[in-house]
Amino acid sequence: MNFDTNAVRGKSKPDPTTGAIIPPIYQTATYVLEEVGKDKGFDYTRSSNPTRQDLEEHLAAIEGGKHAIAFSSGMASADSCMKLLSKGDHVVCCDDVYGGTARLFNKLMTNYGVEFTYVDSQNAANVEEAIRPNTKMLWIETPTNPLLKVTDLEAVGNIANERELLYVVDTTFATPVFLRPLEYGADIVLHSLTKYLSGHNQLIGGALITNRQDLFEELKYIQKSVGAVPSPFDCWLTIIGLKTLHLRMSRHWENAEKIAEYLVGHPKVSRVIYPGLESHPMHEVAKSQMSGFSGMISFELHGGLEAGKKLMNSVELCMLAESLGAVETMITHPATMTHAEVPREERLARGFGDGLVRLSVGIEDVEDLISDLDSAFEKV
Numbered sequence: 163m164n165f166d167t168n169a170v171r172g173k174s175k176p177d178p179t180t181g182a183i184i185p186p187i188y189q190t191a192t193y194v195l196e197e198v199g200k201d202k203g204f205d206y207t208r209s210s211n212p213t214r215q216d217l218e219e220h221l222a223a224i225e226g227g228k229h230a231i232a233f234s235s236g237m238a239s240a241d242s243c244m245k246l247l248s249k250g251d252h253v254v255c256c257d258d259v260y261g262g263t264a265r266l267f268n269k270l271m272t273n274y275g276v277e278f279t280y281v282d283s284q285n286a287a288n289v290e291e292a293i294r295p296n297t298k299m300l301w302i303e304t305p306t307n308p309l310l311k312v313t314d315l316e317a318v319g320n321i322a323n324e325r326e327l328l329y330v331v332d333t334t335f336a337t338p339v340f341l342r343p344l345e346y347g348a349d350i351v352l353h354s355l356t357k358y359l360s361g362h363n364q365l366i367g368g369a370l371i372t373n374r375q376d377l378f379e380e381l382k383y384i385q386k387s388v389g390a391v392p393s394p395f396d397c398w399l400t401i402i403g404l405k406t407l408h409l410r411m412s413r414h415w416e417n418a419e420k421i422a423e424y425l426v427g428h429p430k431v432s433r434v435i436y437p438g439l440e441s442h443p444m445h446e447v448a449k450s451q452m453s454g455f456s457g458m459i460s461f462e463l464h465g466g467l468e469a470g471k472k473l474m475n476s477v478e479l480c481m482l483a484e485s486l487g488a489v490e491t492m493i494t495h496p497a498t499m500t501h502a503e504v505p506r507e508e509r510l511a512r513g514f515g516d517g518l519v520r521l522s523v524g525i526e527d528v529e530d531l532i533s534d535l536d537s538a539f540e541k542v
């Protein structure tokens with residue numbers, strides 16, 4: 163099936179009992195056995211649940227993977243990947259990774275003896291140079307949050323393959339509509355379902371997708387042991403969201419391109435970061451591995467923090483909120499919101515100033531969004 167068909171239909175069939183076109187929500191903790199040792203494929207919802215299974219099959223279909231596991235959050239998915247590691251293992255990670263992922267790695271996982279090295283993976287040679295004898299995993303996010311750095315997934319995939327390293331790729335920002343890392347050698351793809359995949363700011367969720375049976379079994383075992391499962395209702399809401407993913411993504415992208423062009427020409431803006439712009443240092447790589455540039459834009463204002471704050475306090479249609487990837491346009495100040503825990507010196511060294519603004523462009527009328535930004539800019 164082609165992508166759009168998989169997005170709309172997933173793998174679920176009409177309910178066999180009633181013919182309901184949308185699968186029911188199996189809001190149950192447990193399942194009655196037919197007799198000792200004989201169940202109907204489900205025994206306890208921490209292990210599996212029919213609504214969750216529908217979602218997982220749907221996610222595997224759109225990602226072009228064999229197996230998917232749905233989690234209670236994107237971070238629960240990342241945490242489960244960490245549990246594939248042991249004390250003394252080393253991870254090479256892209257340096258602009260999402261702040262919550264960095265917190266998990268630096269503040270929690272280091273207590274368990276896992277080591278991390280951060281490199282600018284826009285140059286794949288930096289990844290290779292950071293590999294040590296105890297390196298077990300390469301962790302790449304592309305495009306990154308919030309600097310929208312783009313990694314050449316095939317180049318890093320070749321390194322992972324040669325060195326037999328686990329290759330995890332978080333493509334929450336791109337979604338499988340625009341980028342499918344399994345095609346470039348990723349062992350595990352991570353998504354925060356909270357964002358574009360569910361798409362309506364209605365839930366927190368995460369997912370891992372893999373082609374590898376061994377990893378699937380190990381991750382299922384980890385999930386069953388830890389229990390970071392999404393509720394059946396959240397799985398159902400995500401399924402409904404997935405049905406329009408392709409339509410929403412093309413509108414997010416279309417609107418973002420127009421807003422990026424508008425920002426580039428604005429006298430109060432000093433820098434616009436968007437992989438779809440030729441000025442993006444990895445534009446050519448982004449163009450070759452992605453079929454669209456998604457809806458995330460970051461930009462900096464002349465006037466730094468104060469100017470950024472004024473802008474964010476002046477918008478009316480764009481909403482000042484700490485998330486992304488939903489139908490509503492959201493504006494964020496990473497330095498005080500999503501990345502508040504990253505030390506200032508580290509942010510500045512990474513080229514991520516106090517005045518950086520992140521825009522998650524929604525699917526409203528783009529002229530309304532531009533006129534909202536325009537009026538807000540007048541107050542800056």
Ligand SMILES: Cc1ncc(COP(=O)(O)O)c(C=O)c1O
Pocket residue numbers: 235236237238260262263303307332334335353354355356357366367368
């Ligand atoms: C790129 C990326 N990965 C993972 C996460 C974590 O997802 P969640 O908030 O669903 O735990 C986020 C959250 O913003 C993110 O931006």
